[in-house]
Amino acid sequence: MISKTALVGGMLGLLSACGGGSSGGGDDDDTPRDNENAPPTAMIANLVSPQPLSAQLALDANASTDPDGDALQYQWSILTGPAGHNASITDAVAPLATLVADVPGAYTIQLVVNDGTVNSAPASVSIVLTNTVPLAEAGADRAVDLQPGTPLNVTLNGSGSSDADGHRLSYVWQILDTPEGSTVILNGATEVQPTLTGLDLPGTYTVGLTVNDGYADSARDQVQITTNNVAPVADAGNDIGGKQVGDSVTLNGTQSSDFDGDSLSYQWAFTDNVPTGPLPALDNATSSMPSFTIEQKGNYELELTVSDGELSDRDTVWVNVGNTAPVANAGSDQVANLGDTISLSADASTDVDGDRLQFSWSILTAPAGSSADISDPNALNTGFTPDISGTYVVQLRVSDGETDSIDSVQIDVDSILNYAPVANAGSPQSFDNPGVQVVLDGSASSDPDNDALLYSWSFKSKPDASMAELNGADTVSPSFIADTAGVYEVQLSVSDGELFSINTPTVIVTVAENTPPQADAGTDQSELILGATVALNGSGSNDPDGDTLTYQWSVTSAPAESQYQFSNSTVASPDFTLNQAGDYLLQLTVSDGMMDDVDTVQLSVSDGDLDGDGLLSSFELDQGLLPNAIDSDGDSINDGLENEDGDSLNNQWEQTFGYRIDLADSDDDGIADGDEDFDNDGYSNQVEIDAGTDPTNPDSRPVSMADQFHFEIKSSPVVAGGQLIYSITAGNLSEVDTLSNLVVSMTLPAGVSFNRFGNASLDSSGQSGCLANGFCDD
Structure with a gap:
């Protein structure tokens, strides 16, 4: 804003320049003339400060005025600015101009206007321009294909970075993270487009970018380079040769690998390139090392598929199974008599490949002068007739078409006639449970010459888990424990000392599984x-x-x-x-x-009141009577509630069996002892076992007995010191009533014995003590 003093001074200056007054000594009058020019006033519109450097700062001089109304001319200029700036003003002679700044800091802008005659006093304004932090852009994340053994170079691109103020940027790239063990490097780390050189391992590589506009660093941006999943490599191992039928083959896929380090799953299978027939079972086909047992010769191709969960790979391996030589078996040596026909059999010869066998029999050695010959030298079963006594050696050659095998059998021929025995292993047997002893019977074996026989038993087969062994395998009737359920096949060979039986019969023993018993203890x-x-x-x-x-x-x-x-x-x-x-x-x-x-x-x-008459069973005078449940005279009063004899007791309390004790009157009071209640407990003497006890209480057991009481013997005869079980049926009792049908036991006193059943009496005079059941003798 131009001050008032400056404005006046300017005007005076203008007037002075234009001249005025006369030389003739006119008045010194400072008042302007009507035709004098008044200077204009420069005015700059207010500016907001601070502002970002990137802003287009508009300068507005439209508020400038001229008192004379003259058209104004404008002149904008930069008075001050930050060191090194190259700021400029566009349209610097127009009322509306623009400040273009390149360096942040404080700027002073000046405006001078002119009315065609005189300049205004300069007006100025100051503003602070601030720097805008640049923006780093490291580029989009990427996925790349990386192959094992071939390092990969990846070019990064930071050209998307920017600075709002238009400043030139500098770049700093940095590797932030790599797969463990990687040797990747960054070339051109200060360039816009550096190169990530030597990506060598699968995984994610993270690179950060920071840019600087000369005044401030940007926030760091980062880009991730991720390697795509690489398919695993299946390796079924080397081809396998030299195997034969019956061999076990273990395959090996452990050299299969996955470049990404993923866990692998395995799946093995036979291809169509296998021998005709059923395929052997492949054990653990989903493991890296399965196995199978060769069942027939030929070439087997197996395929291994490995997978990392996304991608898979396959490989094959051949298993070559060659021919296995047959095994010739000419049978056991024999002893025969001159004139016998010798039977030869190659039936025990085998070929694990299942090849068809060819047979060739020949006599290798024979007694001098013999002209014996094999009847059919190429048959499975053949024979010959020895013509001279002595030793004959017969050879058997078997062939599977590729390889041969030989065996021989010796036949000793005696001029004395001897016939081979016949073995008989007995009849089949069966048992319900394991653990039984099985006795075999070879007694039906025979010898045409009635020679004594020698026996030789052996298991031909038995259950896999059985550990059974024959006891007396060289006897006519050996035995064994059938320890496991299943089928046992036992064979028998007999000999007469010279010849073995030409037959070897077997006996089958079948043992079933044991079924547990069922216990039944009866009803409660x-x-x-x-x-x-x-x-x-x-x-x-x-x-x-x-x-x-x-x-x-x-x-x-x-x-x-x-x-x-x-x-x-x-x-x-x-x-x-x-x-x-x-x-x-x-x-x-x-x-x-x-x-x-x-x-x-x-x-x-x-021991409660079983008959409901108010007395415990052990105190009953006549157990089983129910006087309260009978009305024998039909007067509507149960017998137990009547008092037919006119004494002080109802019938239910009357003694009904045995020696009565209610007839005596020991105290001469006119009342029979049995009708009295000596202990005042509410029960008459005749129903009490012992005065002072409660016949309704099962714990009230002691009784007093007279020296002599009667009883019925219930137990077998016993001698002194033994237990006697008896039933008291009557007695001479003191202060107690008669006991009826009470079963008790006692230990017999010394010198007392019983040898019969029935009624008896015991005199215990002079003895005292309690019997085993609690009854006491006083």
Whole structure:
């Protein structure tokens, strides 16, 4: 902005230049004349600062004025700028001009306008131009084909990099990442288009580019060069020769490779170039090293396909199987009598290739003077008749058309007639289970001359897993343990000491798999009465194979402190005795000698009130009577609730069996002892086992007995010191009522023995103590 003082000064200068006033001494008057020119005023439109260097900075002088209205002329100029700049102003004499700057920094722009006569005072404006950071462009990512053993060069291109300010750029390329082990280098790293030289390994190569406009570095850009997947290389190995039928062949594809390091999958298969017939099984055909067993001669071509998951490759290998020589077998040496016809057989000769065999028999040696000859020298089975006693050696030659094989057999001919024995291995046998002993029978073998026989047994075949061996293989009846299910074929050869049997018969022994037995311990038994003998029943157990079973009974669980006993724990149906109420779990194990099975049976034993008359069974006077369930006189009152004898007790409490004790009146009170309640427990004496005990409580066991009591012997005869099981049926008891049908046991006192069943009495005078069941003698 031009100041007011400057404007006035300018105007005065203009006037002075144009002259004015007179020499005649006119007045010194500073007032301008009407015809004097007024200087114009330069005005520059406001500019925003700072601005990017790349901007086209418009300069506007349209606000400049001239008081006289004169047309203005414009002159733009750059007063100051950054060092080294080459900025310029386009249209520098127009009201609208443009500043073209090349260097960032502060610029001062000046404007002077002229009205045709005089210049204005200069106007100026300052502005700061800032640099724009350049942009690096390393080019698009690429995928390239890289072949093994052929390094690849790739040219990079940074020409897409730019600078908004138009500055010249410099380039810096840098390798950021390569596959491990790569020796790639970067040539021309400061050029726009450098070369990535020697890509040698599969993978991704990353290169970064940074550009500079002379003032600032760009952000780094990067480009990735990725190698395309390369197909793997299949290598089925070298061709294999020199193999024969029966050999195992292992193929080898381990030299197959993948340039990219990918995991490979393998698939082997026979091609169509194989011998006619079924193909052998190829074991592990998806491994790098499968195998197979040669079954026939010829040439086999196999193909290996390897894959990396995307691409695959194939290779083939030949397996050459040559001819295998046959094996001649002229049979066993023989002993014969003069005049016998000697049978020769090449039937045991073999050829693993399955080739058709040709046979040729000939007599190599014979006794002097013999003219014997083979009847049919080219037959499989032939013979001759010796004409002189002595030794004959016969040779067999077999040929498969390519190779030969020979064998010989010796025949010793005796002038004394001797006939070969005949072997008989017996009849076929079969068994249901392994583990049985098999006894063979060669007793049907015979000798025409009745010579004593020598026996030779051997296995011709047996199950693969069997380890069976013959015991007494040189006897008429050897044996072996058939340890595995399957078929056993045993052959027998017999000799009379000179000649072997010309036949070798076999016997077949078939052993089936064993089936486990099935245990059946019988049905559970409940509501058993304590003291009764329990009959167990395992007879329902069976064995599907019909094997003989063995039995073993045991107790799995029983009431605490209980005592029990089997009459015989190794039979199918033993008796079981016990001494305490509760639940008993018994187990039956049955075995067929090889396998076992188990079953259980539950016994529930009670000493409770079985007949519902209010008294525990062990305290019954006459167990089994149900006085409350009968109305014998039809008066609608059950017998147990009546009082027919007029005493103080209903019938249900009356004694009904044995020696009555309710007749005595020991205290002379007019009431029979049996009707009294000495211990005031609510039960009359006649129903109590012992005064002071509770007949409804199973734990109230002790009784007092008189010196002599009656009983019934239930057990077998016993001697002193043994256990006696008895049933009290009557007795002379003191302070107790009669016991009826109560089964108890005791250990006999010294000097006491029993040798019969039936009723008896025991005098225990002078003895005291408790019997084994808790009953006491006082």
